[in-house]
Amino acid sequence: EAQVTQNPRYLITVTGKKLTVTCSQNMNHEYMSWYRQDPGLGLRQIYYSMNVEVTDKGDVPEGYKVSRKEKRNFPLILESPSPNQTSLYFCASSLSKDHTEAFFGQGTRLTVV
Amino acid sequence: AQKVTQAQTEISVVEKEDVTLDCVYETRDTTYYLFWYKQPPSGELVFLIRRNSFDEQNEISGRYSWNFQKSTSSFNFTITASQVVDSAVYFCALTLSGNTPLVFGKGTRLSVIA
Numbered sequence: 226e227a228q229v230t231q232n233p234r235y236l237i238t239v240t241g242k243k244l245t246v247t248c249s250q251n252m253n254h255e256y257m258s259w260y261r262q263d264p265g266l267g268l269r270q271i272y273y274s275m276n277v278e279v280t281d282k283g284d285v286p287e288g289y290k291v292s293r294k295e296k297r298n299f300p301l302i303l304e305s306p307s308p309n310q311t312s313l314y315f316c317a318s319s320l321s322k323d324h325t326e327a328f329f330g331q332g333t334r335l336t337v338v
Numbered sequence: 339a340q341k342v343t344q345a346q347t348e349i350s351v352v353e354k355e356d357v358t359l360d361c362v363y364e365t366r367d368t369t370y371y372l373f374w375y376k377q378p379p380s381g382e383l384v385f386l387i388r389r390n391s392f393d394e395q396n397e398i399s400g401r402y403s404w405n406f407q408k409s410t411s412s413f414n415f416t417i418t419a420s421q422v423v424d425s426a427v428y429f430c431a432l433t434l435s436g437n438t439p440l441v442f443g444k445g446t447r448l449s450v451i452a
Contacts, residue, residue, distance in 0.1 A: 258439065258440075260440075265444065266444065267429065267442040267443060267444040267445055268429070268431075268440070268442040269442075270439035270440065273439065283439050284439060313381070315383060317383075317440075327373070327385060327388075327440070328385065329375075329382065329383035329384075329385070330382075331380075331381065331382045332381045332382060332383075334381075
């Protein structure tokens with residue numbers, strides 16, 4: 226079954242404690258991206274990756290890092306989380322950069338206290 | 339810059355009614371792609387449709403239909419004979435060809451009441 230898997234689904238952490246949200250896809254997609262969803266703001270792109278070792282900033286990259294060492298994985302790293310990063314995060318993958326057949330993970334609800 | 343406007347924040351309908359969710363987009367590019375996603379209460383995003391700017395044919399999939407009109411920059415979504423399971427937040431999104439993100443509207447929350 227084609228899917229994008231994010232872990233964890235829910236996370237409560239404290240300010241400043243580094244965390245990683247993992248994302249893995251099994252469709253051999255080249256394009257992967259991270260979005261955050263906030264009430265009244267919709268979804269906004271954080272980072273994206275066109276292929277292995279190729280990453281670039283989206284609209285709201287501050288406070289986040291990503292890496293793409295393998296095609297299937299695209300982890301999101303928060304080196305020093307802050308309360309304003311409390312949000313619902315989605316990983317997405319698609320066959321190409323124009324988002325053909327875009328698939329989203331199930332979301333990670335992060336709370337930073 | 340690209341923009342997607344979903345003017346309806348919340349809609350409530352009674353089961354079996356038809357409902358149309360509006361989506362208006364802005365872009366200066368001639369090549370672009372439009373999407374609709376469904377976000378049920380469980381939170382995941384479910385892909386519904388993707389259309390490119392050169393294909394203005396309306397699409398029907400079961401009870402769902404989409405009306406794409408370039409003249410009014412709209413890509414509206416109609417659910418016929420709505421059901422309680424249609425209750426969700428629906429997002430319209432736009433992207434250009436190339437390395438551009440999906441730009442989402444703020445979503446329309448649809449509640450279908452039995």
